[in-house]
Amino acid sequence: MQIKILLSGDGGQGIQTIAEVISRAAFEKGLTVSFIPNYGLEQRGGVSLAFIKIGDQEIVYPKFSNPDILLIMSDQSRQRVLEYISKSKKIIDIKDYNFYLQEKKINSKNYNIFFLGFLTKMLEKEKIYLAEEIFLALEKKLSSKPNWEENKKAFALGLSFNF
Amino acid sequence: MQNNKKQFLTGHEVVVQAALDAGAESMFGYPITPTCEILSGWFESGKKCLQTEDEIAAGFGVCGAVLAGEKSFTASSGPGHILLQDSFSMAEAMRLPVVLIVGQRGGPSSGTVIYSQQEVILACFGGNGEGMRLVYSPSNLSELYLLTRRAFNEAWKYRYPAIVLTDGYTLKIRQNVDFDQFKKIENIPPISLIPENKIVHWPNIYTAEEELNIVLENTKNDFENIAKEIVSFESKEIEDAEILLIAHGIVGAVTKIAVEELRKQNIKVGLFRPITLRPFPKQELDKICGWKKIKKIVVVESSFGQLARIVRDQLAPEIDASFDYLQKPGLGIEPEEVIEFVKNIKI
Amino acid sequence: MSENLTTPIGRQAKFCPGCGHPIVLMMLQRILKQHNLEAQAVLGLDIGCSLLAWNYLPINTFQTHHGRVVPTMVGFKRARKNSLAIAYVGDGGAYAIGWQSLFHAALRDEPVLVIVVNNTVYGMTGGQSAPTTLSGQKTPTSPDGFTGNTMYGPEILHQVSNPEAFIARTAVNDPKQMLDFLDKAIKTQQAGHFALIEFLSFCPTNWRTKGIDTVKFLEERLKSVFKVGEIK
Numbered sequence: 001m002q003i004k005i006l007l008s009g010d011g012g013q014g015i016q017t018i019a020e021v022i023s024r025a026a027f028e029k030g031l032t033v034s035f036i037p038n039y040g041l042e043q044r045g046g047v048s049l050a051f052i053k054i055g056d057q058e059i060v061y062p063k064f065s066n067p068d069i070l071l072i073m074s075d076q077s078r079q080r081v082l083e084y085i086s087k088s089k090k091i092i093d094i095k096d097y098n099f100y101l102q103e104k105k106i107n108s109k110n111y112n113i114f115f116l117g118f119l120t121k122m123l124e125k126e127k128i129y130l131a132e133e134i135f136l137a138l139e140k141k142l143s144s145k146p147n148w149e150e151n152k153k154a155f156a157l158g159l160s161f162n163f
Numbered sequence: 164m165q166n167n168k169k170q171f172l173t174g175h176e177v178v179v180q181a182a183l184d185a186g187a188e189s190m191f192g193y194p195i196t197p198t199c200e201i202l203s204g205w206f207e208s209g210k211k212c213l214q215t216e217d218e219i220a221a222g223f224g225v226c227g228a229v230l231a232g233e234k235s236f237t238a239s240s241g242p243g244h245i246l247l248q249d250s251f252s253m254a255e256a257m258r259l260p261v262v263l264i265v266g267q268r269g270g271p272s273s274g275t276v277i278y279s280q281q282e283v284i285l286a287c288f289g290g291n292g293e294g295m296r297l298v299y300s301p302s303n304l305s306e307l308y309l310l311t312r313r314a315f316n317e318a319w320k321y322r323y324p325a326i327v328l329t330d331g332y333t334l335k336i337r338q339n340v341d342f343d344q345f346k347k348i349e350n351i352p353p354i355s356l357i358p359e360n361k362i363v364h365w366p367n368i369y370t371a372e373e374e375l376n377i378v379l380e381n382t383k384n385d386f387e388n389i390a391k392e393i394v395s396f397e398s399k400e401i402e403d404a405e406i407l408l409i410a411h412g413i414v415g416a417v418t419k420i421a422v423e424e425l426r427k428q429n430i431k432v433g434l435f436r437p438i439t440l441r442p443f444p445k446q447e448l449d450k451i452c453g454w455k456k457i458k459k460i461v462v463v464e465s466s467f468g469q470l471a472r473i474v475r476d477q478l479a480p481e482i483d484a485s486f487d488y489l490q491k492p493g494l495g496i497e498p499e500e501v502i503e504f505v506k507n508i509k510i
Numbered sequence: 511m512s513e514n515l516t517t518p519i520g521r522q523a524k525f526c527p528g529c530g531h532p533i534v535l536m537m538l539q540r541i542l543k544q545h546n547l548e549a550q551a552v553l554g555l556d557i558g559c560s561l562l563a564w565n566y567l568p569i570n571t572f573q574t575h576h577g578r579v580v581p582t583m584v585g586f587k588r589a590r591k592n593s594l595a596i597a598y599v600g601d602g603g604a605y606a607i608g609w610q611s612l613f614h615a616a617l618r619d620e621p622v623l624v625i626v627v628n629n630t631v632y633g634m635t636g637g638q639s640a641p642t643t644l645s646g647q648k649t650p651t652s653p654d655g656f657t658g659n660t661m662y663g664p665e666i667l668h669q670v671s672n673p674e675a676f677i678a679r680t681a682v683n684d685p686k687q688m689l690d691f692l693d694k695a696i697k698t699q700q701a702g703h704f705a706l707i708e709f710l711s712f713c714p715t716n717w718r719t720k721g722i723d724t725v726k727f728l729e730e731r732l733k734s735v736f737k738v739g740e741i742k
Binding site: 188189191211213215216217219220221223224225226227228229230231232233235249250253257357358359360362363364365366367368 | 549552554557561564565568569570571572573574575578581582583584585586587588589590593610611613614
């Protein structure tokens with residue numbers, strides 16, 4: 001078993017944060033994980049990518065060109081991952097959810113956590129792990145930070161999104 | 164940090180842990196991506212650390228600490244690696260056990276801050292010298308740990324400067340690492356090169372060509388003598404291989420996956436992965452290539468042929484296998500690309 | 511005096527006749543002996559005429575690279591705190607190729623003693639102009655007379671160094687002041703601070719001076735441009 005996830009967004013959107021939560025949860029579960037961040041020279045505003053591989057066997061090479069799941073969180077990052085789009089099995093593109101995000105009044109600061117919830121649901125379906133396991137890793141990382149309540153709400157909304 | 168179970172670590176953290184376990188007391192460094200987190204990680208460890216004004220000062224600071232008998236190291240990349248060759252050539256001449264961790268990034272010049280295998284020639288032969296240094300190329304995080312430990316040990320045991328030549332991917336990746344397997348490594352203790360109880364007058368520049376020549380001959384003889392104790396490599400599926408893939412570092416690991424896959428498709432392909440680039444496992448490669456079965460050698464690397472240059476130089480001239488190259492300078496290589504390439508080879 | 515000076519451990523001096531280096535080295539040895547610091551002292555040498563001191567004194571000595579002795583001794587001192595770390599360097603090594611490291615060693619107040627021997631030229635390579643070359647001075651790289659600005663190393667370093675650091679300039683024809691400054695510099699390192707002494711020195715070979723003219727050049731030309739004394 002191995003699943004390849006590519007997360008993409010703008011620097012500052014929290015791509016690396018949710019990548020860390022996903023891969024940390026997999027590690028805690030005893031799975032084999034590799035996570036490699038990839039971003040440009042800008043500290044802010046550039047495209048931020050995270051390549052994650054989760055499985056039950058040794059992972060040799062951290063990158064890939066054919067993600068099982070591709071998350072696109074901004075227009076800029078959509079351009080950057082153009083060559084991956086045709087090779088991806090499942091694509092979650094923010095442009096398809098803008099209406100929902102606005103309807104539920106989710107603050108743009110919490111978009112990453114909404115999509116984390118969304119991803120969690122997909123990973124649960126793939127039988128990679130349970131929602132609680134990811135939530136635990138998320139709680140560990142963010143519960144002491146401001147906006148925890150909003151993040152919790154965003155996670156729940158992502159998790160319960162009917163796709 | 165616990166040492167008795169699997170940990171979820173980055174390459175940076177693995178290097179810091181290995182240097183601590185090796186008994187390193189100090190680091191001198193200048194921030195450069197992708198090695199910054201080794202410097203900040205070392206600061207966090209509480210050991211002696213100096214952020215210098217540039218990599219020149221970092222390298223010579225390490226030389227000074229080593230002369231005083233302290234295990235010390237630095238880490239850098241690309242343009243910083245170039246500057247470090249200044250001090251490294253002094254370390255080569257004086258045989259100072261300086262340890263350098265190189266995280267290769269794209270080049271030439273500032274290139275990218277991400278990944279390449281383009282610092283092979285610089286690591287092996289940089290400076291105005293003869294490449295009398297130890298260069299290790301790890302293919303994963305466990306090996307990064309192991310080879311960092313070896314770099315310290317072998318540098319101090321044999322008195323040659325040592326480079327752990329890794330890359331931005333390997334350093335930035337976060338992965339499960341099992342330290343249990345490394346518990347038994349013992350440390351070679353440092354020695355005081357400038358002793359406190361007797362007087363040493365140590366030249367590093369010579370009046371006559373003959374004086375220097377004698378020193379160089381000795382250094383080379385020693386290097387050749389210790390080579391058999393140091394050289395290491397991995398080979399796979401070589402017994403009946405007709406195509407031999409040669410790759411190092413993370414590309415070596417990728418190539419191994421490709422070999423496994425190609426074997427499933429009944430393609431007679433094998434792998435030779437040098438783990439030490441200096442000294443190079445020449446005799447072992449000659450032996451494998453000398454078998455009549457090897458018809459084609461394919462060097463796979465993320466550069467325009469830096470490893471290939473070394474392979475061609477080291478390979479015995481009577482070996483008549485033809486060469487082919489899969490080269491992607493500054494870019495990672497995926498197993499599928501290697502598989503595709505090999506399937507298109509006509510022997 | 512000169513027997514002790516040229517053959518402290520039975521070696522022959524390789525310096526040109528009339529060179530200022532042996533005077534500086536002799537003073538250094540005298541003060542180390544006086545403080546019983548010969549065993550603790552470690553002398554790192556830059557490349558240039560400085561390198562000729564490699565087997566000159568009965569103390570631990572090694573050669574490094576041109577411009578790199580200061581960072582090497584910074585590393586040495588950090589690893590061996592009880593040593594007396596001395597970086598011995600010419601004006602080119604200190605103020606041109608090694609300036610970045612020297613500047614930052616002063617800025618960080620590294621406890622090393624830097625001895626800069628200033629003869630206004632690159633002596634070993636044939637007397638080319640240096641940062642310290644005087645206005646109008648003729649050298650192989652300023653054949654019509656030097657037109658650049660002259661660099662005042664100690665004065666600049668004073669601006670960035672710790673108040674407890676010791677920074678001074680003396681000249682090789684003033685033994686009393688040389689010994690006094692070396693004494694203060696050693697005590698400064700022992701107190702954990704940076705010290706630098708610039709020695710105005712002779713280079714009759716490249717100045718193309720003979721006998722008393724060499725002393726005159728130092729007294730009349732160098733000292734009129736470079737002020738001797740502690741930089742305060």
